[in-house]
Amino acid sequence: MLLLTALLAIALAACGGGAKSGGGGGNGGEGSPQASGNASGGSSDGSSGGGTKDPEPVTLRVAWWGSQPRHDYTLQVIEMYQQKYPHVKIEPEYANFDDYWKKLAPQAAANDLPDIIQMDISYISQYGGNGQLEDLTPYLGSIINIDHISENAISGGKIGDKLYGFNIGVNTIQFQYDPELLKRLGVDTLDENWTWDDYYELAGKASEAGLYFDSGFRPEVFFGYYLRTKGQHLYSPDGTSLGYDDDQLFIDFFAPLAKLVADGDAPTPDVKAQVKGLEDDLLVKGQQVGIWQWTNQFVALQQVANRPLEMHHMPGPNREQGLYLKPSMYFSISKNSKHKEEAARFIDFWVNDIEANKLIKGDRGVPVNSQVIEAVKPTLDPALVKVFDYVAWAQENSSPMDPPDPPGAAEVIALFKEVTEAMDFGKLSPEDAAKRFREEANAILAKNK
Amino acid sequence: MSMRFAAWRETLTGYAFISPFLLGFLIFTAFPIAASLYLSFTDYNLFSPPSWVGLEQYQTMFTGDPKFWKSLRVTFIYVFAGVPLRLSFALLVALLLNRASRAIGVYRTVYYLPSIIGGSVAVSIMWRNLYGDEGVINKALNFFGLESVRWFADPLAALWMLITLSVWQFGSSMLIFLAGLKNIPPSLYEAASVDGANVLQRFIRITMPMLTPVVLFNLIMQTIAAFMTFIPAYIISKGEGGPLDGTLLYSLYLFRRAFVFYDMGYAAAMAWVLLAIVALLTALVFFTSKYWVFYETKED
Numbered sequence: 150m151l152l153l154t155a156l157l158a159i160a161l162a163a164c165g166g167g168a169k170s171g172g173g174g175g176n177g178g179e180g181s182p183q184a185s186g187n188a189s190g191g192s193s194d195g196s197s198g199g200g201t202k203d204p205e206p207v208t209l210r211v212a213w214w215g216s217q218p219r220h221d222y223t224l225q226v227i228e229m230y231q232q233k234y235p236h237v238k239i240e241p242e243y244a245n246f247d248d249y250w251k252k253l254a255p256q257a258a259a260n261d262l263p264d265i266i267q268m269d270i271s272y273i274s275q276y277g278g279n280g281q282l283e284d285l286t287p288y289l290g291s292i293i294n295i296d297h298i299s300e301n302a303i304s305g306g307k308i309g310d311k312l313y314g315f316n317i318g319v320n321t322i323q324f325q326y327d328p329e330l331l332k333r334l335g336v337d338t339l340d341e342n343w344t345w346d347d348y349y350e351l352a353g354k355a356s357e358a359g360l361y362f363d364s365g366f367r368p369e370v371f372f373g374y375y376l377r378t379k380g381q382h383l384y385s386p387d388g389t390s391l392g393y394d395d396d397q398l399f400i401d402f403f404a405p406l407a408k409l410v411a412d413g414d415a416p417t418p419d420v421k422a423q424v425k426g427l428e429d430d431l432l433v434k435g436q437q438v439g440i441w442q443w444t445n446q447f448v449a450l451q452q453v454a455n456r457p458l459e460m461h462h463m464p465g466p467n468r469e470q471g472l473y474l475k476p477s478m479y480f481s482i483s484k485n486s487k488h489k490e491e492a493a494r495f496i497d498f499w500v501n502d503i504e505a506n507k508l509i510k511g512d513r514g515v516p517v518n519s520q521v522i523e524a525v526k527p528t529l530d531p532a533l534v535k536v537f538d539y540v541a542w543a544q545e546n547s548s549p550m551d552p553p554d555p556p557g558a559a560e561v562i563a564l565f566k567e568v569t570e571a572m573d574f575g576k577l578s579p580e581d582a583a584k585r586f587r588e589e590a591n592a593i594l595a596k597n598k
Numbered sequence: 599m600s601m602r603f604a605a606w607r608e609t610l611t612g613y614a615f616i617s618p619f620l621l622g623f624l625i626f627t628a629f630p631i632a633a634s635l636y637l638s639f640t641d642y643n644l645f646s647p648p649s650w651v652g653l654e655q656y657q658t659m660f661t662g663d664p665k666f667w668k669s670l671r672v673t674f675i676y677v678f679a680g681v682p683l684r685l686s687f688a689l690l691v692a693l694l695l696n697r698a699s700r701a702i703g704v705y706r707t708v709y710y711l712p713s714i715i716g717g718s719v720a721v722s723i724m725w726r727n728l729y730g731d732e733g734v735i736n737k738a739l740n741f742f743g744l745e746s747v748r749w750f751a752d753p754l755a756a757l758w759m760l761i762t763l764s765v766w767q768f769g770s771s772m773l774i775f776l777a778g779l780k781n782i783p784p785s786l787y788e789a790a791s792v793d794g795a796n797v798l799q800r801f802i803r804i805t806m807p808m809l810t811p812v813v814l815f816n817l818i819m820q821t822i823a824a825f826m827t828f829i830p831a832y833i834i835s836k837g838e839g840g841p842l843d844g845t846l847l848y849s850l851y852l853f854r855r856a857f858v859f860y861d862m863g864y865a866a867a868m869a870w871v872l873l874a875i876v877a878l879l880t881a882l883v884f885f886t887s888k889y890w891v892f893y894e895t896k897e898d
Contacts, residue, residue, distance in 0.1 A: 247837055250857075250858075251857040251858065254644050254857060254860055255644065255857075257644060257645060258644040258645070275645070275860075276645075279643075279645030279646055280645070281645060417751060418750075418751070418840070418841060419731075419748055419749075419750035419751035419841055420731070420750075422750045422835075422836065422840065422841070423726075423730050423731060423750060559858060559859065559860075560858075560859045563838075563854075563858065563859070566838070567843075570840060570841065570842065571842060574751065574841065574842060576842060
């Protein structure tokens with residue numbers, strides 16, 4: 150019997166964190182009156198800059214996800230901030246993307262979220278909509294200086310009329326590749342206005358040259374782009390279902406990709422599963438021509454590959470309609486934070502301080518503050534300048550983004566991964582995958598009704 | 599009056615002494631168990647308070663979730679292939695170590711080592727690399743003229759990785775077997791030798807029967823532990839249970855439900871179903887044990 154008890158304790162330990170929430174539920178209310186008090190008090194304090202008349206010591210918890218280089222410079226920026234505001238002590242909490250969200254959810258349940266939370270577009274409506282995040286609107290202009298930040302950049306963090314996250318960098322999608330490897334396919338340059346058909350044809354030559362062309366597409370991002378080029382959207386505006394209902398769109402997008410995998414022009418899922426990190430990425434190792442990903446990821450890739458890489462546009466037709474600028478990530482302030490005003494000041498420092506941004510560079514996306522861009526750009530590596538220029542180009546050649554992902558997006562993304570993996574292993578036909586994805590995704594999203 | 603007070607005081611002192619355990623048990627074991635039972639009847643996403651849904655989670659599990667059955671299947675293969683292999687291996691090594699040799703202490707330590715480090719993340723990562731397309735296992739296969747196996751492409755091959763890892767961590771069962779072997783009176787073997795019994799006969803007629811209580815203990819402990827295996831599956835499949843759910847052990851699916859999809863009510867219900875399954879199997883083993891376990895004290 151003791152054994153069983155032990156089993157229980159371990160099997161159910163997972164739920165221990167959740168159990169606390171019942172008692173903690175009332176805490177949310179305590180924060181709000183304090184918040185309004187802080188907002189008015191903050192404007193005078195904020196303008197005085199340093200606040201030298203012995204402000205009370207404050208401890209802020211700041212949480213983010215990322216890889217080692219990001220952890221390193223973020224800690225440096227935090228150090229910089231603590232020197233400027235000696236009364237503030239910052240406790241960093243960082244992890245990789247997957248672990249980050251597993252840690253954050255129980256913290257939310259226990260009303261113990263860090264003061265400042267790096268937020269992702271796939272989770273912001275879930276956290277914001279469930280009352281975990283502070284509306285940042287009152288802090289704009291008073292504590293967070295937005296003189297050099299466009300309204301467009303800010304509104305990317307809005308759910309309805311509430312600003313649940315402050316955009317800390319702009320991103321868009323593109324193709325990043327090694328020009329030398331591309332030449333081995335008998336092509337010197339990529340056509341400015343290439344189409345999906347051009348891409349299939351070119352990628353189809355990769356296996357003959359002993360290469361992979363790319364490592365596939367993150368479905369929720371790139372199928373989303375594809376749908377936009379067709380005037381459709383991945384999610385319906387109210388987030389209670391998928392935004393399209395014609396399975397043919399799914400088939401048209403995924404069937405050619407599955408074929409590339411089957412023909413050996415793109416790696417099978419098990420080959421990708423064995424990539425441990427950027428260091429042994431197939432492109433870095435010279436076995437793959439290019440990679441489809443976000444602009445801010447170009448720099449790390451370039452750094453690790455340590456040879457000239459290029460960037461290129463998404464395939465068309467209707468690229469301008471499909472392409473969009475996206476907040477690569479946000480900083481949000483948790484509702485349970487006891488120091489919202491101080492947290493807002495940190496965000497202000499993060500987006501507006503030029504010296505800080507010389508460390509941040511473009512790792513979290515191109516800065517939103519135009520003055521910061523001007524000041525930082527001359528100090529950047531050529532690779533980063535390319536990223537900044539590309540985003541500037543995309544500003545003129547894209548369409549407004551879709552609203553942030555609805556709650557349940559994490560489950561939809563997992564489902565996407567599952568069906569595309571099955572397709573790439575040749576275990577599921579694109580037709581069946583399309584049907585299964587549509588039905589199960591709609592069932593997940595229907596919970597938002 | 600004072601006598602009663604003294605007695606009461608003694609009781610209280612007793613409770614004070616066991617309070618560290620008592621509090622720990624109540625806070626970290628009893629309360630979570632009760633909370634999880636309650637949550638299994640609710641819909642709870644961590645953000646909004648749990649809402650009572652009765653048996654709906656259990657109903658979904660049994661009638662509307664193919665993944666639940668898939669994970670159950672994977673887990674049963676893992677347990678029913680892994681545990682017997684692990685126990686046989688442990689017994690084999692225990693037999694080898696149960697002999698006089700000057701270096702025996704070193705051997706015992708060396709063979710026990712994998713169990714100490716076995717549950718760790720580092721070993722799981724090492725295991726991943728051993729089985730990689732360019733890993734040691736495939737290199738060895740190639741050396742013997744065999745084709746490489748794509749361990750990460752085939753659901754069953756990937757599960758095999760997990761099973762071999764569990765077999766490799768035979769140390770704790772081995773130690774218990776070893777203790778059991780030491781307890782068998784040498785006089786039995788001497789008598790058998792005099793009667794002309796060979797090694798195999800001695801093993802079958804003496805060692806095995808005398809060892810059955812230890813086998814029972816190991817069998818139950820290892821079965822329960824196997825059902826709860828989580829870390830290797832989590833690390834080797836990078837938290838997803840792939841390829842094609844081949845390594846989606848029950849506890850991993852439970853974890854994904856809870857912490858990736860924030861579906862705590864469902865995860866709690868899954869935990870209770872697992873408890874029921876393990877309890878049932880344990881009861882079954884106990885029930886059959888009277889037919890195969892030999893206790894010295896029982897005269898018949």
